[in-house]
Amino acid sequence: MDSEFELASQYAKDLESFTIQDSLRFLWEKFPHQINFSTSFSLEDQVITHEISESQFNIGIFTLDTGRLFPETYSTWERTINRYALTIKAYYPEAPSLEEFVERNGPNSFYQSVDLRKQCCHIRKVIPLNKALVNTKVWISGLRSDHSEQRKDLKILEWDSNHQVYKFYPVFFWTENELRKSINSHGIPYNILFDKGFPSIGCAPCTRAIKPGESMRAGRWWWENPDQKECGLHETQSIQ
Ligand code: SF4
Numbered sequence: 001m002d003s004e005f006e007l008a009s010q011y012a013k014d015l016e017s018f019t020i021q022d023s024l025r026f027l028w029e030k031f032p033h034q035i036n037f038s039t040s041f042s043l044e045d046q047v048i049t050h051e052i053s054e055s056q057f058n059i060g061i062f063t064l065d066t067g068r069l070f071p072e073t074y075s076t077w078e079r080t081i082n083r084y085a086l087t088i089k090a091y092y093p094e095a096p097s098l099e100e101f102v103e104r105n106g107p108n109s110f111y112q113s114v115d116l117r118k119q120c121c122h123i124r125k126v127i128p129l130n131k132a133l134v135n136t137k138v139w140i141s142g143l144r145s146d147h148s149e150q151r152k153d154l155k156i157l158e159w160d161s162n163h164q165v166y167k168f169y170p171v172f173f174w175t176e177n178e179l180r181k182s183i184n185s186h187g188i189p190y191n192i193l194f195d196k197g198f199p200s201i202g203c204a205p206c207t208r209a210i211k212p213g214e215s216m217r218a219g220r221w222w223w224e225n226p227d228q229k230e231c232g233l234h235e236t237q238s239i240q
Helices: 003-015 020-030 043-054 071-084 095-105 114-132 176-186 192-196
Strands: 035-038 060-064 089-091 138-140 157-160 165-168
Touching (some): 020 165, 035 043, 035 114, 043 071, 071 192, 089 114, 095 114
Parallel strands (some): 060 089
């Protein structure tokens, strides 16, 4: 087993019992100036942004602007930078690849096949993410264990050999109720779509509200088979 995998599982044992603030300190001491957090302005990410803003560490925050986000997501982004007076770096798809893809397949080709959907996610998310993670040693993300069956198998800290980074999930064991409690008690800005049946929010054309009894990710790429529902961002060895 590679040393990074061993180190990740060793650190994970410590991190499981730490508060988020203690976890950020622990990781910052080991990887100063090499920690980056990707936000999509979900409830999870808003709680993490709040915690980062309360910490004394200069942790980078970035987002992937696919160009197809909901207006409500842009509004949450705006309210977040105003509330915390922080900078969120935005990464965009490379124009030539996107222009060629849309010209060849049309603006909504993701509905036609899984392959075209994955190509769209690759251009709009995966390539910008790879750019964002340059010089990063720890990638903070808002994944939670109860998001999906696939994500239950993750650990709070993992080694991602695809991106050559440690991935840290600060709210991994939190429930949605705990997130909402934290959002309410700290007055954290959040996406109002969460109050309208959207527990998981991605691009507007690929996300719908869920119906009572459906799983929280049922509204993402709802026309596809559930086994195919990852966009490529979190396809580490553990969750492929
Ligand atoms: Fe394209 Fe939909 Fe993927 Fe967004 S979620 S990048 S619109 S396929």
